[in-house]
Amino acid sequence: MPTIKKVAELAGVSVGTVSHVINGSVPVSEPLRLKVRAAIRDLNYQPNHVARSLKTSKTRTLGILVPDLTITFFPQVIRGAEDAARESGYSLIAVNSTDDGDRQKELLSLLHSQRVEGILLVVASGPSPLAQISRIMEAGIPVVCLDRIPDRVPVDSVSVEDAAAAKMGVDHLIAMGHRRIAIVTGPISLKNERRRLDGYKQALEGAGLEVEDELIWHGNLRPEDVAAVCAPRLRGPLSRPGAIFSTNGPTALGVLRAFRDCGLRTPQDIAFATFDELTCDDLFTPSVTTVVQPARDIGCCAARILLRRIEEGPAQNVSQPITIRLQAALKIRESSGPPGVKP
Amino acid sequence: MPTIKKVAELAGVSVGTVSHVINGSVPVSEPLRLKVRAAIRDLNYQPNHVARSLKTSKTRTLGILVPDLTITFFPQVIRGAEDAARESGYSLIAVNSTDDGDRQKELLSLLHSQRVEGILLVVASGPSPLAQISRIMEAGIPVVCLDRIPDRVPVDSVSVEDAAAAKMGVDHLIAMGHRRIAIVTGPISLKNERRRLDGYKQALEGAGLEVEDELIWHGNLRPEDVAAVCAPRLRGPLSRPGAIFSTNGPTALGVLRAFRDCGLRTPQDIAFATFDELTCDDLFTPSVTTVVQPARDIGCCAARILLRRIEEGPAQNVSQPITIRLQAALKIRESSGPPGVKP
DNA sequence: CTGTTAGCGCCTTCAA
DNA sequence: TTGAAGGCGCTAACAG
Numbered sequence: 001m002p003t004i005k006k007v008a009e010l011a012g013v014s015v016g017t018v019s020h021v022i023n024g025s026v027p028v029s030e031p032l033r034l035k036v037r038a039a040i041r042d043l044n045y046q047p048n049h050v051a052r053s054l055k056t057s058k059t060r061t062l063g064i065l066v067p068d069l070t071i072t073f074f075p076q077v078i079r080g081a082e083d084a085a086r087e088s089g090y091s092l093i094a095v096n097s098t099d100d101g102d103r104q105k106e107l108l109s110l111l112h113s114q115r116v117e118g119i120l121l122v123v124a125s126g127p128s129p130l131a132q133i134s135r136i137m138e139a140g141i142p143v144v145c146l147d148r149i150p151d152r153v154p155v156d157s158v159s160v161e162d163a164a165a166a167k168m169g170v171d172h173l174i175a176m177g178h179r180r181i182a183i184v185t186g187p188i189s190l191k192n193e194r195r196r197l198d199g200y201k202q203a204l205e206g207a208g209l210e211v212e213d214e215l216i217w218h219g220n221l222r223p224e225d226v227a228a229v230c231a232p233r234l235r236g237p238l239s240r241p242g243a244i245f246s247t248n249g250p251t252a253l254g255v256l257r258a259f260r261d262c263g264l265r266t267p268q269d270i271a272f273a274t275f276d277e278l279t280c281d282d283l284f285t286p287s288v289t290t291v292v293q294p295a296r297d298i299g300c301c302a303a304r305i306l307l308r309r310i311e312e313g314p315a316q317n318v319s320q321p322i323t324i325r326l327q328a329a330l331k332i333r334e335s336s337g338p339p340g341v342k343p
Numbered sequence: 344m345p346t347i348k349k350v351a352e353l354a355g356v357s358v359g360t361v362s363h364v365i366n367g368s369v370p371v372s373e374p375l376r377l378k379v380r381a382a383i384r385d386l387n388y389q390p391n392h393v394a395r396s397l398k399t400s401k402t403r404t405l406g407i408l409v410p411d412l413t414i415t416f417f418p419q420v421i422r423g424a425e426d427a428a429r430e431s432g433y434s435l436i437a438v439n440s441t442d443d444g445d446r447q448k449e450l451l452s453l454l455h456s457q458r459v460e461g462i463l464l465v466v467a468s469g470p471s472p473l474a475q476i477s478r479i480m481e482a483g484i485p486v487v488c489l490d491r492i493p494d495r496v497p498v499d500s501v502s503v504e505d506a507a508a509a510k511m512g513v514d515h516l517i518a519m520g521h522r523r524i525a526i527v528t529g530p531i532s533l534k535n536e537r538r539r540l541d542g543y544k545q546a547l548e549g550a551g552l553e554v555e556d557e558l559i560w561h562g563n564l565r566p567e568d569v570a571a572v573c574a575p576r577l578r579g580p581l582s583r584p585g586a587i588f589s590t591n592g593p594t595a596l597g598v599l600r601a602f603r604d605c606g607l608r609t610p611q612d613i614a615f616a617t618f619d620e621l622t623c624d625d626l627f628t629p630s631v632t633t634v635v636q637p638a639r640d641i642g643c644c645a646a647r648i649l650l651r652r653i654e655e656g657p658a659q660n661v662s663q664p665i666t667i668r669l670q671a672a673l674k675i676r677e678s679s680g681p682p683g684v685k686p
Numbered sequence: 687c688t689g690t691t692a693g694c695g696c697c698t699t700c701a702a
Numbered sequence: 703t704t705g706a707a708g709g710c711g712c713t714a715a716c717a718g
Contacts, residue, residue: 004695005696015705019698020697020703020704023697026704054394054696069412070418075412091438095435096421113390113391114392177696256623273671278623279596279621280596285629359713362714390711393712400694507703688718690718693713695707697710698708
């Protein structure tokens with residue numbers, strides 16, 4: 001692999017000069033500049049980022065750690081964050097915790113070791129090593145949490161207004177005439193899931209409906225398991241709720257699978273609305289009513305905050321955490337139709 | 344940020360000793376080892392990967408460049424590759440070309456600069472800078488291409504057996520009694536798309552059916568645009584084909600959208616089968632018949648080859664390119680049902 | 687076993 | 703405007 005030295009030799013100049021033409025740090029005369037460029041081309045020279053970073057202690061790289069790339073919400077967030085990073089000349093590297101605390105720990109260490117200049121973090125759903133997050137921030141690497149906001153850590157965060165968004169979805173089901181509405185959530189250890197559940201309760205209470213514990217079901221983000229949780233409670237036509245609201249995408253898949261397994265039609269037999277698009281909700285027959293998060297904006301906004309923190313430098317330690325809550329939008333489609341319609 | 348020197352001072356030993364306890368490169372006596380570990384903990388020391396890489400010229404990092412993380416196929420590939428990398432103690436960083444040649448070029452340079460030890464590449468669909476790929480390989484960074492295999496570059500590659508897989512899907516439609524079968528492809532500049540088209544033709548020819556040019560439609564991987572391409576050709580009940588086969592996931596979404604826009608029911612009005620799962624094909628009403636690629640295996644297999652190449656070292660230049668073609672599986676669901684059924 | 691030291695490739699003063 | 707030289711943090715000889 002050619003080095004700056006080789007380039008300098010071939011061009012008949014010193015390494016300093018080569019460095020200057022590469023970085024434009026100091027003006028270099030036309031003829032030398034041309035010679036250097038030619039040498040770079042001839043050798044197919046690529047500056048060694050590693051060495052440069054060591055010298056400057058700037059990697060111009062951000063890291064993003066998500067639980068699962070195959071949940072459609074996260075790639076969208078990544079795209080948004082990538083765009084924002086790119087605007088500022090940063091690149092973004094993405095890693096997967098598979099929603100596993102140990103893996104998350106390893107990967108945070110990895111990112112730390114790699115000297116990314118900032119980290120976007122969606123915590124794993126198990127017990128999160130909050131201490132580690134604080135440690136990383138103390139080490140001078142800013143962290144911004146997305147979507148899932150850890151409790152008790154003063155950290156910048158960007159997410160959707162969870163309670164209001166869930167309330168909006170449930171309000172809609174109520175407005176459509178549904179009375180017994182069940183909710184299916186992800187792991188309740190996650191604050192955003194708890195807040196979505198809160199929104200559900202607020203909606204019911206606001207409408208003077210009773211919150212029944214038997215109508216609050218918890219899943220684990222795995223569609224098959226969620227389907228298995230729901231199916232038995234959907235069999236009896238009497239005990240069965242009139243509508244279901246689910247709080248995230250994978251859970252929605254599970255619920256829909258349970259409907260299919262139980263031979264239930266939507267919305268005739270049971271109505272449905274969910275948090276998060278499944279990429280094809282509008283194509284379902286019937287199409288699925290959805291509370292849509294501004295996923296790209298979440299990523300973009302979080303990355304911007306992170307970049308600002310990086311720019312600010314270590315001053316961050318003292319300043320207040322920034323908390324951004326974005327609005328979700330309700331896409332009303334067919335699945336949430338009124339009860340009792342038998343077309 | 345603490346350095347190895349600080350750790351050495353605090354522990355009262357030399358930097359060499361610290362390095363040895365960290366890497367286990369040489370046995371270190373119990374008492375010293377404990378002192379070093381304590382110092383590491385106290386300082387919250389994280390070895391600087393950047394410096395280590397500079398010294399060893401080993402980053403133990405692989406890069407993967409995909410066109411679009413939001414196409415579900417790619418995250419699955421990444422998961423597979425990540426698993427394989429992890430097995431060998433490597434980590435994987437993922438970047439997005441947004442299917443743009445220039446961006447791809449930049450990102451390849453970035454990965455090259457970052458000194459990843461190998462690159463998994465899914466080329467962008469425009470004209471690909473093949474020269475760059477060769478240059479990277481000449482620079483000693485092995486490259487394995489996935490899914491989309493560039494022409495005329497002797498490079499290792501892993502993909503599905505495209506022609507056979509497409510043929511399997513179309514054969515099935517034929518077996519269900521369809522005669523006028525249209526195909527909707529992605530950009531035909533991609534070899535895998537051409538091969539899938541070949542498979543379609545083989546299937547028709549094998550069944551003694553005519554290949555009609557008017558039934559070969561090309562899209563650009565953007566569902567909305569694909570829908571716009573299909574819709575006008577689906578309006579006339581006479582000219583309309585009896586079945587459609589699409590060659591990838593985003594295209595399938597477009598086709599389904601066109602069905603919806605034209606008020607066509609599947610399979611009553613028109614039958615449908617496609618390459619690639621949409622994560623929820625089984626939930627559609629009707630569920631969608633799909634040719635499923637072993638996405639994770641593709642990623643895993645490609646990463647293993649890459650790791651092997653890295654291990655082999657520069658010997659790679661001489662050896663033959665490895666070409667792996669995996670089998671797809673046909674998931675028969677409702678959308679491909681026989682014609683003329685009006686339930 | 688432990689300490690010392692020479693670079694890895696690059697950027698950045700500092701002189702010339 | 704150009705060149706020479708120090709050092710970023712770490713590993714890997716080599717010496718003790």
